[in-house]
Amino acid sequence: MAILLPSGVKQDIKLAPYTTYKIGGPARYFYAAKNDDEIAEAVSWARKEGVPYFILGGGSNILVSDKGFYGLVVRIHNSRFMIHGSAVEVGAGLDLPELVQTAIDNGLKGLEWASGIPGTFGGAVRGNAGAFGGEVKDIITSVRFLDEKGDVKTLDNKDCNFSYRDSIFKQNPDYIILSTTIKLEAGDRNALRKFSKETIEYRAARHPLEYGSCGSVFKAIDVNSIHPGNFEKYPRFRDLIKNDPFPVIPTACFIDEASLKGYSIGGAMVSTKHPNFLVNYNNASPQDVSALISFTKERLTDKFGIIAEEELQYVGF
Numbered sequence: 001m002a003i004l005l006p007s008g009v010k011q012d013i014k015l016a017p018y019t020t021y022k023i024g025g026p027a028r029y030f031y032a033a034k035n036d037d038e039i040a041e042a043v044s045w046a047r048k049e050g051v052p053y054f055i056l057g058g059g060s061n062i063l064v065s066d067k068g069f070y071g072l073v074v075r076i077h078n079s080r081f082m083i084h085g086s087a088v089e090v091g092a093g094l095d096l097p098e099l100v101q102t103a104i105d106n107g108l109k110g111l112e113w114a115s116g117i118p119g120t121f122g123g124a125v126r127g128n129a130g131a132f133g134g135e136v137k138d139i140i141t142s143v144r145f146l147d148e149k150g151d152v153k154t155l156d157n158k159d160c161n162f163s164y165r166d167s168i169f170k171q172n173p174d175y176i177i178l179s180t181t182i183k184l185e186a187g188d189r190n191a192l193r194k195f196s197k198e199t200i201e202y203r204a205a206r207h208p209l210e211y212g213s214c215g216s217v218f219k220a221i222d223v224n225s226i227h228p229g230n231f232e233k234y235p236r237f238r239d240l241i242k243n244d245p246f247p248v249i250p251t252a253c254f255i256d257e258a259s260l261k262g263y264s265i266g267g268a269m270v271s272t273k274h275p276n277f278l279v280n281y282n283n284a285s286p287q288d289v290s291a292l293i294s295f296t297k298e299r300l301t302d303k304f305g306i307i308a309e310e311e312l313q314y315v316g317f
């Protein structure tokens with residue numbers, strides 16, 4: 001028996017253009033939801049029909065299989081936001097760069113560290129995005145979300161289980177972020193604009209933005225999980241420790257030490273500019289990227305005894 005599709009749902013839509021890797025197969029069903037009600041209706045339909053679903057934001061931090069996703073992809077566009085003094089209510093579909101710029105234009109401090117990071121704010125909340133010592137969790141007051149029963153609920157910051165690049169929303173895919181209330185501080189516009197400009201320039205100089213990628217593939221390595229023998233054999237590792245937000249060493253340092261810069265499988269390559277970026281430099285397939293990720297993890301385990309954990313999410317594999 002054929003499934004009756006809701007109005008606006010499209011079929012067999014290529015997902016590659018909606019991802020920062022620019023690769024991946026089609027979605028069996030695809031729906032662009034413009035507000036909270038449309039998100040709820042689309043998810044309710046999928047759950048009722050037993051159709052797998054995936055919530056798509058800005059398409060960063062994901063790798064879509066060549067097979068695509070045999071279910072419903074809901075791309076969220078609920079980008080409404082409201083500023084109440086230093087408090088801001090942000091729709092999950094709002095582009096993070098737009099939110100950062102809006103905050104700066106209004107002289108609000110607390111998000112400038114995220115300058116240049118792609119994706120939606122909902123995705124940033126889900127993965128507790130962070131950089132340069134800042135994390136999304138540090139500014140969140142509460143999060144509105146759709147639960148597994150289709151009810152809209154709200155969680156305070158402390159109940160969101162935020163941890164390093166993680167949250168209750170990442171742990172439970174049936175919790176779908178609708179909006180977030182954040183608390184910022186009054187700041188100097190000129191100083192914030194200067195910091196933002198320098199941050200974007202820093203990223204442009206050190207990140208391979210000329211190629212498709214998902215951003216950093218691997219989480220940083222907790223210093224406590226590194227065998228002490230590594231510090232004896234590679235003394236420079238001690239100088240690479242940074243707080244982000246606890247003592248870690250960027251995985252890029254290990255990839256570099258393992259001489260993997262420029263290593264490629266098919267059209268996927270370990271960036272020579274920033275080795276935690278595994279880039280689509282020559283029409284890579286998702287399988288090329290996946291194989292390169294696996295190879296890199298194995299090399300790091302063999303050489304350093306560490307277990308590199310991906311930040312990216314696999315879709316359709």
